[in-house]
Structures are given as structure tokens and as C-alpha cells.
Amino acid sequence: MTKKNVIEKIWENHVVNRTEGKPDLLYIDLHLVHEVTSPQAFEGLRISGRRVRRPDLTYATMDHNVPTIDRHIINDQVSKKQIETLEQNCREFGIELADIDHPDQGIVHVIGPQLGLTQPGKTIVCGDSHTSTHGAFGALAFGIGTSEVEHVLATQTIWQQRPKTLQIKVNGKLGFGVQSKDIILAIIAKFGVNAGTGYIMEYTGEAIRDLTMEQRMTICNMSIEAGARAGLISPDQTTVEYLRGRRYAPQGEEFEAAAAKWLALATDEGAAYDKTLEIDATEIEPQMTWGTNPSMGSGISGTVPSPDQFEREADKESVRLALDYMGLEAGTKLTDIPVDFVFIGSCTNSRLSDLRAAAEVAKGRKVQGNVTAIVVPGSQTVKQQAEAEGIDKIFMEAGFEWRDSGCSMCLAMNDDVVPAGKRCASTSNRNFEGRQGNGARTHLVSPTMAAAAAVTGHFTDVRELSSVNL
């Protein structure tokens, strides 16, 4: 039997039809829907008199627009309209919805895994590029546009060109105080925002195997920031144990049977990839970005680079524009950069373990007077669990704001906006110009690094804070 990697195995299992000269027609096992990229798709169905083929494989929530304080007061009429539109569409087409009052509401990429909807071997799509998150379970999960959302609603299939496969091997063990966010930021800084374009990636290696499911999700989440539509991790016992007992996962004996199937999907020993890139985990230090795309970053011991350090004209120009936007001088030590805002949240880093880690740093310390720091749990369930552990109190005593769940300051579509010219340490995934607000300056970091910045007022190597249990 030919040896296959996990990507090829899942792909082959889902081919509905393959014809020469055409992409493959793939069946979709789970379609997640949210309020921003779906209204035009439902409208398209209505116009052409089509129905949703598999409402039973479709699940909706609202996350991008929702307020994180006073949830019922949506001041922005256009946001309100979008939220109401999703409610109407779900009612009309018979789709299960975790709306704003629902205990399961949360960021779509946090609740899918939490509910056990996300499972190994599934094909999963959502009108959101961070659908790659679900790849952590060994699922083939990728973001799609609104036309494709409509297509999946109507046909439960999607046309996909068979991609090339890229292995990203993370060798060795992570050092003290280094988080999974640092692995993915280091990968993107090293290989660039283009490295995965046209590929589906699989993360392998000892450092990846050592991670918990929540940590794996952080890595797969940012696959799109490396240019890949999807990034997977082969299922293993960690995956199985995470899913055991989750609401939408198989139960009882069925679970054991499913688990055996899931484990068999893991990449075969010696299977080939079109390309392999390697990185040494032992050399990764806590990371932060200084520029306006996620590859413009380095270890915290670094300095802001000069455009002259780059070879290609286009890169020099991009770095020049980035430094100008970020208000940074070449040569500045990263630890000398002050912060005004701290955001702990987003589908990258808003799960219980992220909040626990950040709280560990915040505990017994105080947010610096000039800093606004907010913590936004990824789902209402995460919020509840954190509160049960007293994590909310730790944060609030330290001077952080404790909010309801949603995308919030990750993209600032609701009222959580970083003002122009202000600098934010953010645990999210994109540092694009204006992402957190017009003129806002975003530095991507891990949850512990964000908390360290909040309590010191500038970027800090979290490993140097005394008596932190990392």
C-alpha cells in the first residue's frame, strides 16, 4: 500500500467526482456559518429558489459583530441588521444557531471544537479564513468566500484543486516560558507570509506532539497567515481524549469505534510531501511582531530592523511603510517599545488554557496606569469555566477588564477599537494596518507576553518577570 499523509487520506475520502481537467468535487461534513460572510449567500439561495441541502451539517453563531459589554445594546444599526438577518436566515432555512443569548455562543473557531462538532477526518468550511484552526484535530478545514458559502449551502460540496502538501517540522522541545503562539510566529517570521500559498500544511515533529489540543489550535489558526488555506496536525491520543464526552462527538461504544478510525488517519510513517520546511523548537524565544504583516517579527531579544537590511526593493519599501505606520525607529530594542492597549482574546488565544497562562502572569501584579487591558474569552462557556476557577477575579484585581465573548478587538467591528496612533499588544493573528482600528498599531504576541506587557507598560520578556509559574 502506498504511504499517505493525513491530508491525502482525508481528501481521497471526500471526492464526490473527479474528472480530467477539472478540480475535484469534495463533500463537506461540517459548515460553520457566522453573521458577516453569510447574508449575501442566503440571499442568493432565496433569489434562485434553492434550499439548504444539509441543515444537519450546518451550524451557525454570531461572533464578529457582537458587543462584549451590555450585549443587548447594539448601537450600530448596521451591525444590528446583520445579526437579525442571521437569525431570520437560520429560522427560514432550518439551521441550528447559537445566538447572542445562547450559552454556547462564542467565536466560531472556539465553539466548534468545544462542542465536539470538529472531529478528525472531517472536511470543514466556514466563511472565515481562520477555519484552519480546526485542522488541529486532523480535519481538512479551510476558509471560503461568500459565493462558496452559498455553493456549500446549496450543494454540500465544493470544487477544489488538489493542493500540494507542505510539511512543517518543528524539531526538539520548546524552551522554558515559550508558548505555542511563539512557534507559529517564529515559523511565519522565518518562512514568510507566502510560504504556504498553494499548499495545505501539516505540522509535525516532537514540539507539536507535545502540545495540548488548545495549543495546537493556536498553531493551525495562523496557517492562513503563512499563506496556506489549511494546516493540519495528525490525530493522536491527545486528540481522542479531548473529544471524549463532548456533546456532538460520538458517545459510548460508538466513540471507541470512531477513535480507532481517527487514529488510522494519521500520516503513515515515511509518507511523502511535496515540500518540507524545518525549524528548531529549542531556538525559539518568545516572539513579537514589529510590522504590519505577521512575518514582520522576531524574538523579544531583537531590535526593530532597518529597511536596508532587506535585499529586495519590494521588501525594503514594505518595511519602510510598515515602520512609518507603526511609528518605530530602526534599531529600537523591542523591549523598549511601550504599550497603550492590551488585548487578550481572539480565535487564536482565547481558550481556557490561554486565559490561565495569562492570569498566572497577571496574578498579584497591576496593569500600568496608562494601559487599557481587556480580556475577552472565546466563548461564553470558556468565560463560565474561567469564572469558576476565579480567573476573572485575578484579572480584575490586576486591573484588566473582563468581557463577554466575541471577536472584539481582533478586528474591531464592534465598539472595542484601538484609537489611531495607539499601540496594542494583542494575542490575535493579524497586525495589518487598521486591523484593530484606523491608525491603530498592533503587535502580535502570546497571552503571557501580552499580560507581561500590561503589567510592565512595555514589551517584556515574560521569562524575566520574577516568580511567574510559566
Added chain:
Amino acid sequence: MQPINQFTGVVCPLNRTNIDTDQIIPKQFLKRIERQGFGQFVFYNWRFDEEGNKREDFIMNKPQYEGAEILVAGENFGCGSSREHAPWALLDYGFRIIIAPSYADIFYNNSVKNGILALKLTEEEVAVVMERSKEEGYRLHVDLEKQSVNDENGFVAHFDIDPYWKKMLLNGWDEISVTLTEEDYIRQYEEKVYGQQYS
């Protein structure tokens, strides 16, 4: 969607790499529930200042590029968010064709599905077009059937495109209708995997 084959238009150069969809259409404009009307917001933060005044020094605001229908940009165009509002905005503003050395995967798919021809030229060829389009009234002629681009001063380039996408664009087909002709296969698959029929 509108079919596209032969096309001639004024070229606007946007000499940046990694232009992300947050720049193409900033998030404050994603709240509409229609597909139309996004053109006025395209590259909003680059075209307008905080008070909403036109930034005269931004290239798309220069009078010579008014009515441009071809946009040329640096590599990895359309990276970031999957928002289809990006191609909707470009199309609504008037761009039918984009030229770049490479595109982000999702953006590329989204574009073709809206009848935008996002074509790939080499970095050298893109550099030539960038340079020549500084001249007022510079136009390119694109022929999708022949997969070629040329100007009036001897620049000729060939581009590759997936035959499936090419056919979709040439015919302006609606993809869902195409897929529904595969109904038998979908039903067979469902019976095999889910043990029942859904249509």
C-alpha cells in the same frame, strides 16, 4: 457573472506587496447585507484621510487613473481575511482585471467567482507594467482565450490559467448550476457515506 474574454483598459499601478483584504475593504464596511455598493469603500484608508477627504497623493486618486479598469500590484495580493467583499469592492469600483505575480488562494477563488480575471505575470513583467503605467493613458489589452497581454509599444506576455477557471470566466457560468449537474454523484456519495438521500 459577466463573461470576460477580450478586454482593453487603463492600468493603475499599486506598487506594494502583500496587499491584504483588510486594506482592499476595511472592516467597517463589512456590515452591509448586499453584494453591491462596495466600490466607494475600496482601499478606503488609503484613498481617504481620517476626515474623509481624498488623499491627493494616493495613486488611485490621481486624475490620470480615473476610470482605470486594470489594477497591477505586487506579490501575494489579497492575503488575509476571506471576505468576498474585497472582489465585490474591486469590481464595483470598476476593476475587471488584476495583474500580480501571485495571489492569496482564497482571494483568487473569490475573484474568479465574481468574473474578475486575476492573472499572474512574472515579477519582471509586472515591473515593466508598473513602470509603463506611470505614463498617462497607458492601456493594456488582455485576451483570455489566447492567454496573452499586450500594450501598444511592443510589450507582450503570456499567462497561465487553470483550464477550469478559464472556461468559467469565458462563459460567465454560475458555479452552483454547474454543480447541480453532478447531482447523481452527490447522491451516490451521500448514500455510501451517510446511508441516505438528501435531495
